Amino acid sequence: MRKIAIIIIILSLVSCNTEDNKLIFNEEFNEAELNTTIWNYDLGDGCPNLCGWGNNERQLYTKQNVIVKDGSLIIKASKKDSLYFSGKIHTKGKLEFTYGKVEVRAKLPKGHGLWPAIWMLGNDIDTNIWPNCGEIDIMEYVGREPHTIYTSLHNASSFGNTIHSQKTKIPTIEEGFHVYEMEWTKEAIIFYIDKKKVYTYAPINKNEKNWPYSKPFYLIINMAIGGNFGGPEVDDTIFPEDFIIDYVKVYEL
Known part of the structure; x- marks a missing residue:
């Protein structure tokens, strides 16, 4: 309490x-x-x-x-x-928080092996282990795949695989700052890049496997290096590189 x-x-x-x-x-x-x-x-x-x-x-x-x-x-x-x-x-x-809009203005790093992300996890992850707890990936970028943003959902219905996902190609995404948004309601989770809708996740028959999104989630910002998604190869000539966040805003819808 x-x-x-x-x-x-x-x-x-x-x-x-x-x-x-x-x-x-x-x-x-x-x-x-x-x-x-x-x-x-x-x-x-x-x-x-x-x-x-x-x-x-x-x-x-x-x-x-x-x-x-x-x-x-x-x-x-x-x-x-x-x-x-x-x-x-x-x-x-x-x-x-449960439901709402998240808005983040950020500038991406460049380089093979980098994996910056803005994402969320269900707050019961300690007892309801991933992917059952649910994950919302507002923005993922991997340096080995330039000009591409991933917006994805993970839950038990996908067995942890990236099935509920959208790849959006933007030739200038590495240039300057861009705004990444996610709107989350009881009905759907909708993703935007620079105010343009890029992906909607809205299963018709919601259940605990495909919709663990009716409870509080928390925010995460990080930059991984290498890994299953970010690598495995890493270009050692790129360092140091910065992932820059201008602001993080959360709205009640």
Whole structure:
């Protein structure tokens, strides 16, 4: 109950009205460091419980590779000797919500082996293991496949495979900042890139296998290196590379 109360207080502090929807969370990274009342760090390589973060990824996550500077969040991918480093943050236990719109303005890194992502997981993942808990991938990009954005859903109906997914080709996606959005209601989950609808997931007969999306989820921002999806080959000449987030907004629909 205490965690729920904290979440409600935080949301009430940042709430304001917009033209169409109510803004319940607005992170513009204007502080001197990461706001840990909202964000948590994931650190290390996932061992011993989830080595390689479940995907044979190569990076070690560190706090030093998560930088807040000049109104932006910078997740830096770097390499020293034979080791790869990057950053991952999430809002589990601090900012969790059911339904709404997520809007993120971000600039992608470039390079074979990089795998930046903006995504969400069901908050019951500790007891309802993946993919049963549900996953919403608002934006995934892999450097080995330039000019392409993946928007995907994972749940028990796909057995963890990327079946409910859309690849969107945008020749200029690596140039400058772009806006990635996800609208989530009781009926559907809809994805947008720069205000253009790119994918809708709306199973007609919803059940616990294809629709674990009627409970709270939390936000995740990270950049993996290598792995089953991001690699396996990594171009060591690219480092360092930055995944830059301008803002993260959550609206009540």
